[in-house]
Amino acid sequence: MAAQTRKAAIVGGNRTPFARANSVYARASNQDMLTAAIDGLVARFGLQDAQVGEVVAGAVLKHSRDFNLTREAVLGSRLSAATPAYDVQQACGTGLEAAVLVANKIALGQVESGVAGGVDTASDAPVAVNEDLRRVLMELNRAKTLQQRLKALSGLRPGHLSPSVPSTSEPRTGLSMGEHAAVTAAHWGIGRTEQDELALASHRNLAAAYERGFFDDLVTPYLGLARDNNLRPDTSMEKLGKLKPVFGKGADATMTAGNSTPLTDGASAVLLASDEWAAERGLPVLAHLVDAQTAAVDHVHGGEGLLMAPVHAVPVLLARNGLTLQDFDFYEVHEAFASTVLATLKAWEDDAYCKETLGLDGALGSIDRSKLNVAGSSLAAGHPFAATGGRIVATLAKLLAEAGPGKRGLISICAAGGQGVVAILES
Amino acid sequence: MSDWYRDFANSGLGATITKQLGLPRPVELRRFEPGQPLLPGPAVVGSAGQGRLQEQLTTLLIDAGVTVSSPTADGERLSAVLLDATGLTGPADLAGAHALLAPAVKRLAPSGRVLVLADPPADADSPAQAAARQALEGLVRSLAKELRAGATANLVLVPAGAEAGLAGPVRFFLSGRSAYVDGQVLTLAAADVPAGQDEDRPLAGRTAVVTGAARGIGAAIARVLSRDGAHVVLVDVPAAGESLAAVANEVGGTAVAMDITAPDAGPRLARQLLARHGGADVVVHNAGITRDKLLVNMDADRWNAVLAVNLQAQLDLTQALLDTEGALKAGARVVSVSSQSGIAGNRGQTNYAASKAGIIGMVRAWAPAFAERGATVNAVAPGFIVTEMTAGMPLGTREIGARLNSLQQGGLPVDVAETIAWLAQPASAGVNGQVVRVCGQSLVGA
Numbered sequence: 001m002a003a004q005t006r007k008a009a010i011v012g013g014n015r016t017p018f019a020r021a022n023s024v025y026a027r028a029s030n031q032d033m034l035t036a037a038i039d040g041l042v043a044r045f046g047l048q049d050a051q052v053g054e055v056v057a058g059a060v061l062k063h064s065r066d067f068n069l070t071r072e073a074v075l076g077s078r079l080s081a082a083t084p085a086y087d088v089q090q091a092c093g094t095g096l097e098a099a100v101l102v103a104n105k106i107a108l109g110q111v112e113s114g115v116a117g118g119v120d121t122a123s124d125a126p127v128a129v130n131e132d133l134r135r136v137l138m139e140l141n142r143a144k145t146l147q148q149r150l151k152a153l154s155g156l157r158p159g160h161l162s163p164s165v166p167s168t169s170e171p172r173t174g175l176s177m178g179e180h181a182a183v184t185a186a187h188w189g190i191g192r193t194e195q196d197e198l199a200l201a202s203h204r205n206l207a208a209a210y211e212r213g214f215f216d217d218l219v220t221p222y223l224g225l226a227r228d229n230n231l232r233p234d235t236s237m238e239k240l241g242k243l244k245p246v247f248g249k250g251a252d253a254t255m256t257a258g259n260s261t262p263l264t265d266g267a268s269a270v271l272l273a274s275d276e277w278a279a280e281r282g283l284p285v286l287a288h289l290v291d292a293q294t295a296a297v298d299h300v301h302g303g304e305g306l307l308m309a310p311v312h313a314v315p316v317l318l319a320r321n322g323l324t325l326q327d328f329d330f331y332e333v334h335e336a337f338a339s340t341v342l343a344t345l346k347a348w349e350d351d352a353y354c355k356e357t358l359g360l361d362g363a364l365g366s367i368d369r370s371k372l373n374v375a376g377s378s379l380a381a382g383h384p385f386a387a388t389g390g391r392i393v394a395t396l397a398k399l400l401a402e403a404g405p406g407k408r409g410l411i412s413i414c415a416a417g418g419q420g421v422v423a424i425l426e427s
Numbered sequence: 428m429s430d431w432y433r434d435f436a437n438s439g440l441g442a443t444i445t446k447q448l449g450l451p452r453p454v455e456l457r458r459f460e461p462g463q464p465l466l467p468g469p470a471v472v473g474s475a476g477q478g479r480l481q482e483q484l485t486t487l488l489i490d491a492g493v494t495v496s497s498p499t500a501d502g503e504r505l506s507a508v509l510l511d512a513t514g515l516t517g518p519a520d521l522a523g524a525h526a527l528l529a530p531a532v533k534r535l536a537p538s539g540r541v542l543v544l545a546d547p548p549a550d551a552d553s554p555a556q557a558a559a560r561q562a563l564e565g566l567v568r569s570l571a572k573e574l575r576a577g578a579t580a581n582l583v584l585v586p587a588g589a590e591a592g593l594a595g596p597v598r599f600f601l602s603g604r605s606a607y608v609d610g611q612v613l614t615l616a617a618a619d620v621p622a623g624q625d626e627d628r629p630l631a632g633r634t635a636v637v638t639g640a641a642r643g644i645g646a647a648i649a650r651v652l653s654r655d656g657a658h659v660v661l662v663d664v665p666a667a668g669e670s671l672a673a674v675a676n677e678v679g680g681t682a683v684a685m686d687i688t689a690p691d692a693g694p695r696l697a698r699q700l701l702a703r704h705g706g707a708d709v710v711v712h713n714a715g716i717t718r719d720k721l722l723v724n725m726d727a728d729r730w731n732a733v734l735a736v737n738l739q740a741q742l743d744l745t746q747a748l749l750d751t752e753g754a755l756k757a758g759a760r761v762v763s764v765s766s767q768s769g770i771a772g773n774r775g776q777t778n779y780a781a782s783k784a785g786i787i788g789m790v791r792a793w794a795p796a797f798a799e800r801g802a803t804v805n806a807v808a809p810g811f812i813v814t815e816m817t818a819g820m821p822l823g824t825r826e827i828g829a830r831l832n833s834l835q836q837g838g839l840p841v842d843v844a845e846t847i848a849w850l851a852q853p854a855s856a857g858v859n860g861q862v863v864r865v866c867g868q869s870l871v872g873a
Contacts, residue, residue, distance in 0.1 A: 039672060039673075039676055040668070040672045040682075042672075042676055043671070043672035043673075043675035043676050043680075043681070043682035044672075044681070044682055044683075045681070046658070046675075046679070046680065046681040046703075048676055048679040048680075049679070078676040213665070213685070213686065213689060215665075216665045216684045216685055216686075217683075217684060219665075219668070220668040220669060220671075220672050220682075220684070221665070221666060221667075221668045221669040222669060223669075224669070226665065226666045226668070281703070282702055282703035282704060282705070283703065284702065
């Protein structure tokens with residue numbers, strides 16, 4: 001065990017352009033896309049046949065056959081087949097959690113380099129057999145005699161033919177994530193206009209970043225798609241304002257397809273390393289992963305919003321690092337829904353909430369909104385669940401590198417199950 | 428890509444028909460493969476007048492494992508005939524060239540080589556000597572047109588003092604690397620030539636940048652440079668990133684997605700080359716676009732786009748590399764891809780031909796400055812090369828385009844790549860400011 005820890009360097013990243021579900025990547029599997037993201041990273045950094053310390057990635061929607069998804073992707077990639085890999089899964093926090101895990105092993109000196117990634121497809125989702133049918137089939141599998149087999153088969157019903165389709169509903173509440181977010185939006189009084197403004201900024205910022213070539217070394221085209229196809233560079237408040245609400249009820253129905261993320265397909269990968277490993281290969285160090293924190297809230301019984309866990313995680317992270325919420329040059333708050341970002345910021349500004357719910361001395365305060373999601377975020381790019389963390393880590397690392405040494409960025413990602421993952425990067 | 432006509436002409440029935448009708452009878456050319464001997468059969472070396480190179484050439488061949496045969500031996504098929512014509516004093520001495528070549532060419536094997544070495548006419552002591560030297564150009568170009576079955580004839584001009592740089596070019600013209608280079612005149616210059624190179628991996632340990640590397644000729648260049656031992660940095664526009672990454676991973680190189688016409692492209696590339704690779708040994712300017720229209724119908728956008736990508740970007744990138752200390756390593760090799768259109772012109776391609784002719788002006792102008800750094804800058808000018816682009820041409824146009832050359836077939840991207848890889852070799856130090864056509868001695872242009 002290393003006597004001292006060290007900060008892991010973020011060398012660079014690569015992702016596929018993100019595609020709305022059932023569009024360009026409709027026939028691509030999680031393994032296809034993760035392999036493509038890794039191979040693009042390999043090509044960018046000349047890592048053909050290289051053995052990196054570990055590849056850590058995951059997917060939220062996963063086929064049972066993909067039990068070893070990341071290792072299989074590595075075997076299909078140009079990395080050395082002697083590169084170990086494992087899967088992680090923490091809902092939408094998967095990608096960032098993977099980066100934290102790799103960074104921690106680097107910090108401890110257990111590996112010198114690693115790739116963190118994530119992938120998701122809503123188009124090639126795992127459709128399973130009906131749960132009742134599955135029980136019958138398992139019973140049949142256990143049957144030893146003809147009589148037992150016939151008895152098992154007698155349990156078959158026509159209704160068993162309808163498949164079990166994955167959904168974004170919370171298992172314990174039965175509410176979809178959007179419905180949960182609508183409850184939170186109503187609680188915090190998040191209006192339609194401010195949500196649409198945030199969505200508009202996301203599209204404008206992402207489009208501008210593409211125009212200035214920012215993504216030239218962060219994205220590799222895939223299956224003929226060169227840019228995220230959810231991006232609408234020409235959208236406007238008028239266009240967004242015309243969309244009908246899809247979540248919430250009555251006057252509180254403010255969430256539309258324009259200010260919520262669509263189901264998306266895509267993959268991302270980030271290369272992390274020790275400074276020495278990067279220097280030996282002449283590779284850049286864009287930023288370092290300084291620290292990270294997870295949190296979870298009781299959205300079932302505790303009255304807290306499903307996507308509010310990052311609100312709880314950030315003050316813990318700030319306190320441990322002796323920082324205030326204002327000590328950052330960039331903020332990357334994952335736009336699951338525009339209302340989620342706005343509720344998060346509002347909660348940190350709320351003195352009573354910060355005291356009573358977070359147990360702080362007072363409000364964390366507001367942030368300079370011009371530093372928020374400056375290269376666009378999930379509302380414009382789309383949100384292939386497990387791939388979002390890798391997109392954000394690589395984007396923020398490059399923003400920090402461009403801004404020069406000593407700059408600091410905060411990442412906040414909410415996840416299903418009432419969880420949140422947050423992290424600090426520093427150039 | 429298969430050449431259906433060549434395959435037909437080499438079939439039993441096809442051979443009879445094409446012979447009877449006097450149609451072109453192209454053969455499959457001898458192309459280079461690693462580990463291959465320099466020549467598959469024996470060679471003869473002779474001279475016209477009292478030359479100074481015959482002994483050097485003979486030693487070079489023997490060292491390369493080639494059997495040097497007698498000019499007068501009967502029967503045996505020859506893989507190459509080398510004529511040392513550095514001893515010419517006047518036209519009368521040319522009879523010696525005729526005396527050597529006539530019987531030897533008769534014995535030339537398929538994909539054989541005729542290589543003539545002489546002094547540059549401009550260095551002659553007398554008009555008679557200059558006339559004799561210049562006469563060789565007419566002889567070689569005509570002989571190249573007479574040769575059949577994939578054989579080529581080329582002329583290398585060796586000024587006094589440039590003999591040390593002879594081995595690389597001679598090996599190139601004899602080998603399968605020059606399969607589609609025919610009827611060319613190359614002028615050597617005196618230079619410090621590093622002694623010896625690993626002929627199987629002449630670019631080992633070198634870093635080579637190739638622009639436009641995602642597909643076609645650029646991808647072929649990346650593959651050949653990698654095969655020859657170089658670490659290749661592949662550059663192409665971000666939109667081509669998918670195939671760029673695939674080629675990079677195939678050749679074990681590094682992909683750089685960038686628009687080379689962006690204002691900061693040069694400095695960005697220079698910084699990356701310096702940081703990641705400690706500078707570049709080889710730069711191949713291959714990226715190019717076409718926006719064809721007759722001049723009168725051509726809008727400014729078409730004109731400007733072609734000039735920006737094909738010419739201005741080459742000037743800017745090269746200048747940025749020159750300006751960045753260490754970005755171009757000592758003994759660097761810059762090779763630009765020009766075009767037959769830039770030499771002969773082409774209807775509908777005023778913009779493209781202007782850009783490709785401009786490249787020729789550029790490399791010639793830069794050559795002396797590069798020589799001072801122990802570096803070289805050259806151009807290759809491909810003729811009709813069979814690519815995805817030509818596959819889309821109408822059959823008639825394509826077939827005529829492919830046959831109008833002495834080898835009676837289109838070249839392959841690998842032929843262009845082999846010529847570039849040769850220019851990139853350490854042993855090519857004496858080749859500077861040259862334009863090497865890879866056109867099978869096209870009937871189009873000089």
